Amino acid sequence: MNEHLEQLSPRLLWRHFRTLCNTPRPSGHEAALVAILERWADGLGLAHDRDAFGNLRIRKPASAGFESAPGIILQGHLDMVAQSNADHPHDFTRDAIETRVDDDGWLRACDTTLGADNGLGVAAALAILEDETLVHGPLEALFTLEEESSMGGALNLAEGWLEGSLLLNLDSEDRGQVYIGCAGGADVIVEAQLPSAPLGDDKVVLQLSLTGLSGGHSGIDIHKGRGNANRLLVRVLRALEPCGARLIDYRGGTLRNALPREAFATLVLPDDEQVSASERVSVLQEELRAELAGVDEGLTLTLSPLDIRPAEALTEQASQLLVRALHVAPCGVERMSVAVPGVVETSNNLGVVSLEGGRFHLCALVRSLRDSATRDLADRFRALFELIGARTRVENAYPGWAPNPESPLLARFCRLHRERLGSDPEARVIHAGLECGILGGKYPQLDMISFGPLIRGAHSPDERVELASVTEFWELLRALVEDLARGETP
Known part of the structure; x- marks a missing residue:
């Protein structure tokens, strides 16, 4: 199902998103997807492990010559909100998400939530791990569980497990913006x-x-x-x-x-x-x-x-x-x-x-x-x-995520945004529960930002993502990973 997704660009990202759409993953039912990702990692020779709660980590060594670059953690959650229209029976524990590309340049699901929240962030992290043309430092992809139902994965994340010092949360929903703080709840x-x-x-x-x-x-x-x-x-x-x-x-x-x-x-x-x-x-x-x-x-x-x-x-x-x-x-x-x-x-x-x-x-x-x-x-x-x-x-x-306007990671992201898109991103604080606040409490040394493509209608059957913004998001993410590896000044 959803073969048309693999015709979209960037193909590597959309191929992974197709896997996510075809694999049921409401909160509390992520086990099948975790198993698929572990087999995928094995096929690429990537190390992977889980903590006691079941959160999944996949690691990739640095490109040759970039071993001393700061470690980057690409972070997203595997589960999605399960909502469908009343006249559209859908079993989110068994049925795939059926998607469609509309003439207005947006991707939608057919009468259900799309799972772009946070499926596109997860797909981008997987694509980064698979991209052999990318120059990068040490990479960790952290995929948490039960974010939508309870923040359970982040709340129960093992301490002393992650190795990176920079965290890119890929769970935001506005182009031209970067999030540096969020509400607790x-x-x-x-x-x-x-x-x-x-x-x-x-x-x-x-x-x-x-x-x-x-x-x-x-x-x-x-x-x-x-x-x-x-x-x-x-x-x-x-x-x-x-x-x-x-x-x-x-x-x-x-x-x-x-x-x-x-x-x-x-x-x-x-x-x-x-x-x-x-x-x-x-x-x-x-x-x-x-x-x-x-x-x-x-x-x-x-x-x-x-x-x-x-x-x-x-x-x-x-x-x-x-x-x-x-x-x-x-x-x-x-x-x-x-x-x-x-x-x-x-x-x-x-x-x-x-x-x-x-x-x-x-x-x-x-x-x-x-x-x-x-x-x-x-x-x-x-x-x-x-x-x-x-x-x-x-x-x-x-807890909430207290903003740090002086973050070196934020300064680097803003410079790249200016260079590539011709404008400064808007640094914002969001009234939503990003996992950054919890992760920062467990790993206080982390420098963090959150960004993503343009998603609207999240948590409802009207959820949709603008295709052009996904390309922009992907190019910014690749550029940031390479920039951090090369150690260029902000």
Whole structure:
């Protein structure tokens, strides 16, 4: 599958990306890809090993005469976000990603995420290892696991394992930019067993659905005003409280680091409130569409009867307490940075919410450029949901990456960018969880930058990459590796 990728330029990079597209690799299911890469390394005579967590390292000795050049670590993550459109069944643990090249010069997948995040960075690192025309110092390619689900690979990376002093993170998504800092974050998990009661004979069971949002990356896109399906559906549920609505179940969002595009609630109402509820939903649909106009145009709200009749629903009090807690929970941009103008400092994504059999579960992702603000926002969740008797814990916390504008590696990259593209790159701090902060904590001697091709719509089925930017990215990467080997001054 995806034979057309090998006709693109640079062919060496795209051949590796084809392998990644054809090998299922959602978070937690990277083992098959690791095995393929190990066999590939064996075929080229490249040394490889794994740490205790399973992160993969492939090494290549320096070109003859360049053994004393600084060691370079090419770093990316093997997993991808698994998102597909509702009308496109796709098993990300078994099915290949089907890609297409559109006339506008962009590569897309067919109704799923593309995996350009971070497949193109991984493919570029593999191509560098394979390129026999390249002059280079000692090379290490570090491929981490479970970045999209938990940062698990970076958090559990072995210490004292890596040998290089310069790290090129290839997990950025903007041409003409180089990242020198990023937000830290933490997962906030909320769980509760809520009381239920029988439905009663005079009740009707309905499904409330909110679909059609565009979604996106919960860090990079958090400030763009797009709808969060959980936030909006809870708002509708709140409006239905006067109708006596009681929740039976709920499911919204699939990943804590993707803006939820859809959410669904099963609820019960008194028979004589069904018309009033439908009218409220219709009004809210128009209100929400007006609020999202020009940003997220596809919202659809439906309220429809169900033939099923469960034995119980949440009690009216429990249902109200849950909806009200979710209604006031932090969601979206909390604060913009003063130190880095135009960049989000602190945010939260209500990523995954579920209710089944009275068991409530929430996974939110808090991000901040300040670790103290991450801790504070997580504590606000704890304080809020303890009021309804829920248990809250914080998992997978990771630090931010403090920028170093005086980095020699950054100066070298900027010079090459000027020479080759005729412009200075914009040095930026990103409101997303690059692994650099974690890696820097384990290897404080590393000088690091992050750059990549132009990717849009990451973490959603609208993910796409501009083909021309991949060529530009590849040429810059090759030039930087050679420049570092030759030891030319920044």
